[in-house]
Each structure stands twice: as structure tokens, then as C-alpha cells.
Amino acid sequence: MIFINVTLKILHPMKFINQAKMYMSGMSIPSLTLPNTKATTKAEKLSTKVPHPFWVIVNKEVVDHIRSWRLVILVAIITIACAGSLITGLMHFKDSISANDPEGSFFFLKLFSASGSGLPSFVVFISFLGPLLGIGLGFDAINSEQTRGTMARVLSQPIYRDQWINAKFTGGLLVISVLFTGLTLIFMSIGILKIGIPPTPEEFLRILIFTFVTICYVGFWLNLSILFSVKFKQAATSALCTIAVWLFFTVFYGIIVNFIANATAPGQFASPDQIIRYQQFITNLMRIVPSQLYSDATTTLLMPSVRSLGPLTSEQVVGTVPSPLPLGQSLLLVWAQLTGLILATVSCFALAYYSFMRREVRSR
Amino acid sequence: MEQVIELVNLTKQYGEFKAVDNLSLSIQKGEVFGLLGPNGAGKSTTILMMLGLTEPSSGSVKVCGLDATKQPVEVKRKVGYLPEDVGFYDELSGFENLLFTARLNGQSDKLAYGKTSELLNKVGLGPHAEKKVSKYSRGMRQRLGLADVLVKDPEVIILDEPTLGIDPKGVKELLELIVRLSKEKGLTVLLSSHHLHQVQQICTRVGLFVSGKLIASGDVESLSSQLISKHPFLIEARVGGIQEEVDNDKLKEKLNLVPGVKEINLLAEGLLHIGCSMDRTSEIAQAIVASGAQLTHLSKKTYGLDDIYQRYFENTTSHEVHQSS
Structure with missing residues (x-):
């Protein structure tokens, strides 16, 4: 119930912020300074419901995130980037549709993967900026509480220790989910207004699953940064470490894989078997990177004509009908990527959970 | 007399180092007990074990009849703890900070709002309730900490170095506040410090704690006869x-x-x-x-705690010198 409440509230950001402000401070002050009738009527409105400590912390986390400049800036960057990609997508929409395209019936999805005039697509922007958002929400989750000296105080309240880290994770994930769902829906609705054609139910489902994959992907970076925030005492160290990991994966890992590919490339007269094995080896190396998993998954989801993410022999292609895959088949194709992403997210969280539970609580 | 805190053969070991060494101590209901000792004597570790925040290596901790290691949440419901150098959320006001604590203790908003403002007035922070904590002075923070401890209606309050870094006037006020509030609510108070004369003023009983061991306990007079002459x-x-x-x-x-x-x-x-x-x-x-x-x-x-303390450390330093030579 509370979950739904919070999401609904966040869908109307201004309303929520006002409500949060009232919730946290505004209402109380009159009753302190002016103990008159006005205050008592306000006090009567307060709920008598006993809150669950877990949701109390989640509530605080979400409010903290929303009030923080960090999130405002990141969201502003992401929104501007997405607006840019939407505009280019709409401008080049005519070019991306051709009469005999097998994906003809899925042209709404093109909006998400269309690029042009030097601006990358919505998907590329998210795969680049999403990690930054995840890192921004999590890198000081635990260690800032330690340096502020609030950890010992909060943990000496009657809560279980894991409730705290679970709530930190839930709060961050909630903000991410609401943000991306909202962003995708806004993106879609502007698309509908401009193109004039609504998406088919299958397209809508594909977009929803795409949003889910995005949340998992950003959730991975959130958890990685929470893990580092448990491990490192200084918020700056953990931020730098997560950003280093992110940079390594986005920039250097590709270069390293390239080196390996060049070094292990089979000769000119290698058998097709060998070449396929080599190809698969390199693709698998690339798939260690979460962003590769993400782009594999989203490409398949948003371009139904993609039938394989690896090499196909001509025997396999013979006799295929050039039609898009149904949703079930596309999902089957990216199932491994999807589970890989979720696994990475969960294992990061498990590590963070473990080291947090074993850690000694000291004041500062 | 009902025993509120009972430690039996409590030991906490970090590798080779024994932070708390075979400590047995019991504190009765309504007492103001001062845990005295130099920095690093194991006072904070003992307190953390009482709250179930750290597991003892051996021995048992009972607080209000509950095992603190096995039922930490029940214990934390009854015990208010003010950590050493307490921190608050700077971007929130004092009132909001207390409200958060009250909610964590499962108090409904209606209850929490009333209690929070009452407590803030009691510790003299009523006029500053809506100020952000980042603008509070050290003494105000400590008083806010005291209010924060009392929000949950505890049976026992544990204060770790509550007077650290406050000016003498602030210390006096804070200690008077602690005594007054604890009498008002019939609380048992455990208070750790290395400032002897401060603790001497308000404690009914003190324990002298050195390198993980309780070397003496009792009221100040009996301590002086135990240790000095x-x-x-x-x-x-x-x-x-x-x-x-x-x-x-x-x-x-x-x-x-x-x-x-x-x-x-x-x-x-x-x-x-x-x-x-x-x-x-x-x-x-x-x-x-x-x-x-x-x-x-x-x-x-007449001997105050200062003399007792100094006397004891004279002994230990001479002892150490003797050992090393």
C-alpha cells in the first residue's frame, strides 16, 4: 500500500515535494510556537497509524533524494539529453520508415532507437547516463552516515540492521523506477502527440519491458556504488572507485578486448568452425560488461527484426521469412542478458549486505 | 533492588587485543552510574555490547532482563543511547530529526508530534526547533541528543561521553538536565566519561575502568579508600x-x-x-x-576522583616502566 502511495505521489513531483515539506517540517512549527486553536486542529489531522520502521527509512531516503541537488542536476541532464534525442528522432522519423521494411508495423519503437544529426538515440543516452544516476544515488549511502555520526544513532533505534541497508536500496531503486517509468511515458506521450499514431499493445509491452531492463541496469550501478560505500570510509573514495569502474567498462575494456581480439585472430585459412568459435569468444568477453548486456537486451527488444545476437551461418538463414520476431521470441533471445543483469545487481547487493552486517558500528 | 543491567564475565577480543576483559558489573534500577576511564579503556565497546551492536567474544549481557546479544531489538526498544560525538542530519531541523527517531520507534505521527515538541521544550530547544541542525552549537546538539534519547520513553539511558567538547557552563546545565529528567521519569542512567569531577557531581556510583578491566566500583568515598590510602x-x-x-x-x-x-x-x-x-x-x-x-x-x-585517577595512573606508569626495564 505504501509503495503505491509513494509512487503515486512522485508522479506529481510538485505536489509531492510540497507534501514532503509539510510532512517533514511545516505542519509542526505552528504547534510549537503558537499553541492556539489553529495548531490543535492541525494536530487532529495527523494520522494515528503506527508506521513500520522499514517504510519510515524508505520514506526518508526518497525525500532526501528528491530534495538533493545531486538528483536535480542528474535528472536535468538526463531529461535534456532525452528531449534532444526525441527531437532528432521526430525529425528523422520520415527517413527511418521505408515501404518494404520488415519492421514496418513497429515504427513507434523507432523513436527510441533513432539517431541523427550527430545526436545519439534515447537508448544510447540512457546506457551512458543511467550509470551516473545510479552512482550518484548510492555512492555515499552508508559512509556518509558514518562520517556524519548518524549511523550509531539510527542503529540504536529498535530496527534490525538489515532493514537499514534494505531500505537504502529500496529507496534508491524506487526513485530510479519512478524516474525512468515517468521519463519513458512522457517520451511516449509526446511521440504519440507528434506522430499521431498510438503504439500497438505489443509495442507498449516491449517499451514496458525495456523500462524494466533499464531499471535493472541502473540498479546494478546503484548497488555497486552502495557496495563501495560500505567498503570505503570516505564518500569521495567510493565515488571515485565506482566512476573508475564505470570508465573502465565504457572506455578501456573495449580497447583491451580489441587487443585480445587482434592477438588471437585466426589465420586467413582458418576453418569456419574456428572463426565461429573465435567470434563467440570475443562476444562473450564483451558481455562481461553490463552496458553490453544492456545494449544487447534493448536492441532486441526495440528492434523486433533482430534474430540473433551472435554470428549466424548461411545455412541457418536459408528459408527464413523476413518478418519481425514476436515478443515471446525476442524475450527468449535476451533472457540470458536479462538474467545476467539481474544476477550482477543481486550479487552486488548481496556483497554489500554481507559486509554491512559484519561491520562494527562505531560512532564516527 | 531490581537489576537493570547485568554483565557477567564479559569479554571482547579483537585479535590479540582484549578490549574488555572479563567484566562483571550490575547496575540497579534508578541508579546514575558513571563509567570512568581513559580513552581506549573499553567503555564504548562495553556500551555497544549492551545494545547488541557488537557481539561479545564471551560472557553475557542482560539489560532489563533481556539478552542483548540475542534480542537486540527488544533491548533497543527500552534503552536510549547517546553515542559519543552524536551526529544528526544537518539538512533537517532539530524537530525533524527527532520526528524521524520517533517514527523509527513505531510512534504514530499524532503521538510523535506532541512528544517531540514537548521534549524540545524540556531541553530548552523549543525556540530553535525549526532551525537546521547545521546551525546548532555543540551544546545544543548535545541537548538535542538527550531529547533524541528520551523520545522512545526508555527505561535506561546510556550516554557515551555526553560532556565532551562543551564549555563548563554547558556541562553544568547538561548534567543538571540529565539528573532532573532521570529523576522525573525514574530512569536508570549509565554515563561514561573521562572527566572525573563532572561525573562525580551527579553519579550515585562510579566504576573505574582501565584497559578493559573494572578495577574498582562504588561511591566516590569508598573508591578513595579502596585505591588511595x-x-x-x-x-x-x-x-x-x-x-x-x-x-x-x-x-x-x-x-x-x-x-x-x-x-x-x-x-x-x-x-x-x-x-x-x-x-x-x-x-x-x-x-x-x-x-x-x-x-x-x-x-x-579529601580525595576526589581526580586524585584517585591520578594516583592510579601513577601506579600503572611506574608499573609499566618497571616491566619494560
């Missing part, structure tokens, strides 16, 4: 007009005749320490004057 009264006398060895002996002889005098030490030229079993100041004065010496100064020495 064999004699309950010590009188310091300064005499003039003694030139010869004979005079000294004569003086000692005279003093020995006074009933109750147990020991006489000549510390320096004309400085005497006389240990007695009862207060014999006037008789000693008479004896000195009768012996022909000039009495220039006579005072009854």
Missing part, C-alpha cells in the same frame, strides 16, 4: 622551627600518642602527612604545638 583521613601539616633530627623524632613521638593516628610520613622539610582512622585534626594541632614546633599550615586532605 589505607586510612580514611589524611592530614597534611607544615611545621617550621625544626632544625635537628631530635626534634623530628620528638614530634613523631608526640603525634603517635594521639589516639587514632596510624601513620606519619615526613615528605619533605617540614611537610608531614598523617594518616588517621578518624578525624583528629584538632588533637594533632595541639600535639604539634606542644612539641615546640611552629605550626604554619594544617589541612584535611
Whole structure:
């Protein structure tokens, strides 16, 4: 119930912020300074419901995130980037549709993967900026509480220790989910207004699953940064470490894989078997990177004509009908990527959970 | 008397180092107990074990009849803890910080709002309730900490170095506040400190804690007799007009005749320490004057915690030197 409440509230950001402000401070002050009738009527409105400590912390986390400049800036960057990609997508929409395209019936999805005039697509922007958002929400989750000296105080309240880290994770994930769902829906609705054609139910489902994959992907970076925030005492160290990991994966890992590919490339007269094995080896190396998993998954989801993410022999292609895959088949194709992403997210969280539970609580 | 805190053979070991060494201690309901010791004596570790925030290596901790290691949440419901150098969320006001604590303790908004404002007024922060905590002074933060501890209606409050870094006037106010509030609500207070004279003022009982061991406990007077001298009264006398060895002996002889005098030490030229079993100041004065010496100064020495403390550390340092040589 509370979950739904919070999401609904966040869908109307201004309303929520006002409500949060009232919730946290505004209402109380009159009753302190002016103990008159006005205050008592306000006090009567307060709920008598006993809150669950877990949701109390989640509530605080979400409010903290929303009030923080960090999130405002990141969201502003992401929104501007997405607006840019939407505009280019709409401008080049005519070019991306051709009469005999097998994906003809899925042209709404093109909006998400269309690029042009030097601006990358919505998907590329998210795969680049999403990690930054995840890192921004999590890198000081635990260690800032330690340096502020609030950890010992909060943990000496009657809560279980894991409730705290679970709530930190839930709060961050909630903000991410609401943000991306909202962003995708806004993106879609502007698309509908401009193109004039609504998406088919299958397209809508594909977009929803795409949003889910995005949340998992950003959730991975959130958890990685929470893990580092448990491990490192200084918020700056953990931020730098997560950003280093992110940079390594986005920039250097590709270069390293390239080196390996060049070094292990089979000769000119290698058998097709060998070449396929080599190809698969390199693709698998690339798939260690979460962003590769993400782009594999989203490409398949948003371009139904993609039938394989690896090499196909001509025997396999013979006799295929050039039609898009149904949703079930596309999902089957990216199932491994999807589970890989979720696994990475969960294992990061498990590590963070473990080291947090074993850690000694000291004041500062 | 009901025992609120009961530690039995409590030990906490970090590798080779024993932070708390076989500690047994019990604190009765309504007591204000001072845990005294230098930094690193294991006071904070003991407190953390009482709250179930750290697991003991061996031994047991019972708080309000509950095992703190196995039922930490139930214990934390009854015990308010003010950590050393407490931190608050700077971007929130004092009121909001307290509200968060109240909610974590499962209080409904209606209850929490009323209680929070009441407590803020009680600790004298009423006018500053809506100010952000980042603008609070050190003393105000500490008072907010006290309110934060009381929000959950505890049976026991544990304060770790509550007076650290506050000016003398603030310390006095804070300690008075602690005593007043604890009497008002019938609380048991455990308070750790290395500032002896502060604790001395308000504690009904103190325990001296050094390198993981409780070396003595009791009220200040019994501690002084345990640790400092064999004699309950010590009188310091300064005499003039003694030139010869004979005079000294004569003086000692005279003093020995006074009933109750147990020991006489000549510390320096004309400085005497006389240990007695009862207060014999006037008789000693008479004896000195009768012996022909000039009495220039006579005072009854009483020992405060400072002396006890210093005395103890004199012993340990000499002990350590002895060991290392």
C-alpha cells in the first residue's frame, strides 16, 4: 500500500515535494510556537497509524533524494539529453520508415532507437547516463552516515540492521523506477502527440519491458556504488572507485578486448568452425560488461527484426521469412542478458549486505 | 533492588587485543552510574555490547532482563543511547530529526508530534526547533541528543561521553538536565566519561575502568579508600622551627600518642602527612604545638576522583616502566 502511495505521489513531483515539506517540517512549527486553536486542529489531522520502521527509512531516503541537488542536476541532464534525442528522432522519423521494411508495423519503437544529426538515440543516452544516476544515488549511502555520526544513532533505534541497508536500496531503486517509468511515458506521450499514431499493445509491452531492463541496469550501478560505500570510509573514495569502474567498462575494456581480439585472430585459412568459435569468444568477453548486456537486451527488444545476437551461418538463414520476431521470441533471445543483469545487481547487493552486517558500528 | 543491567564475565577480543576483559558489573534500577576511564579503556565497546551492536567474544549481557546479544531489538526498544560525538542530519531541523527517531520507534505521527515538541521544550530547544541542525552549537546538539534519547520513553539511558567538547557552563546545565529528567521519569542512567569531577557531581556510583578491566566500583568515598590510602583521613601539616633530627623524632613521638593516628610520613622539610582512622585534626594541632614546633599550615586532605585517577595512573606508569626495564 505504501509503495503505491509513494509512487503515486512522485508522479506529481510538485505536489509531492510540497507534501514532503509539510510532512517533514511545516505542519509542526505552528504547534510549537503558537499553541492556539489553529495548531490543535492541525494536530487532529495527523494520522494515528503506527508506521513500520522499514517504510519510515524508505520514506526518508526518497525525500532526501528528491530534495538533493545531486538528483536535480542528474535528472536535468538526463531529461535534456532525452528531449534532444526525441527531437532528432521526430525529425528523422520520415527517413527511418521505408515501404518494404520488415519492421514496418513497429515504427513507434523507432523513436527510441533513432539517431541523427550527430545526436545519439534515447537508448544510447540512457546506457551512458543511467550509470551516473545510479552512482550518484548510492555512492555515499552508508559512509556518509558514518562520517556524519548518524549511523550509531539510527542503529540504536529498535530496527534490525538489515532493514537499514534494505531500505537504502529500496529507496534508491524506487526513485530510479519512478524516474525512468515517468521519463519513458512522457517520451511516449509526446511521440504519440507528434506522430499521431498510438503504439500497438505489443509495442507498449516491449517499451514496458525495456523500462524494466533499464531499471535493472541502473540498479546494478546503484548497488555497486552502495557496495563501495560500505567498503570505503570516505564518500569521495567510493565515488571515485565506482566512476573508475564505470570508465573502465565504457572506455578501456573495449580497447583491451580489441587487443585480445587482434592477438588471437585466426589465420586467413582458418576453418569456419574456428572463426565461429573465435567470434563467440570475443562476444562473450564483451558481455562481461553490463552496458553490453544492456545494449544487447534493448536492441532486441526495440528492434523486433533482430534474430540473433551472435554470428549466424548461411545455412541457418536459408528459408527464413523476413518478418519481425514476436515478443515471446525476442524475450527468449535476451533472457540470458536479462538474467545476467539481474544476477550482477543481486550479487552486488548481496556483497554489500554481507559486509554491512559484519561491520562494527562505531560512532564516527 | 531490581537489576537493570547485568554483565557477567564479559569479554571482547579483537585479535590479540582484549578490549574488555572479563567484566562483571550490575547496575540497579534508578541508579546514575558513571563509567570512568581513559580513552581506549573499553567503555564504548562495553556500551555497544549492551545494545547488541557488537557481539561479545564471551560472557553475557542482560539489560532489563533481556539478552542483548540475542534480542537486540527488544533491548533497543527500552534503552536510549547517546553515542559519543552524536551526529544528526544537518539538512533537517532539530524537530525533524527527532520526528524521524520517533517514527523509527513505531510512534504514530499524532503521538510523535506532541512528544517531540514537548521534549524540545524540556531541553530548552523549543525556540530553535525549526532551525537546521547545521546551525546548532555543540551544546545544543548535545541537548538535542538527550531529547533524541528520551523520545522512545526508555527505561535506561546510556550516554557515551555526553560532556565532551562543551564549555563548563554547558556541562553544568547538561548534567543538571540529565539528573532532573532521570529523576522525573525514574530512569536508570549509565554515563561514561573521562572527566572525573563532572561525573562525580551527579553519579550515585562510579566504576573505574582501565584497559578493559573494572578495577574498582562504588561511591566516590569508598573508591578513595579502596585505591588511595589505607586510612580514611589524611592530614597534611607544615611545621617550621625544626632544625635537628631530635626534634623530628620528638614530634613523631608526640603525634603517635594521639589516639587514632596510624601513620606519619615526613615528605619533605617540614611537610608531614598523617594518616588517621578518624578525624583528629584538632588533637594533632595541639600535639604539634606542644612539641615546640611552629605550626604554619594544617589541612584535611579529601580525595576526589581526580586524585584517585591520578594516583592510579601513577601506579600503572611506574608499573609499566618497571616491566619494560
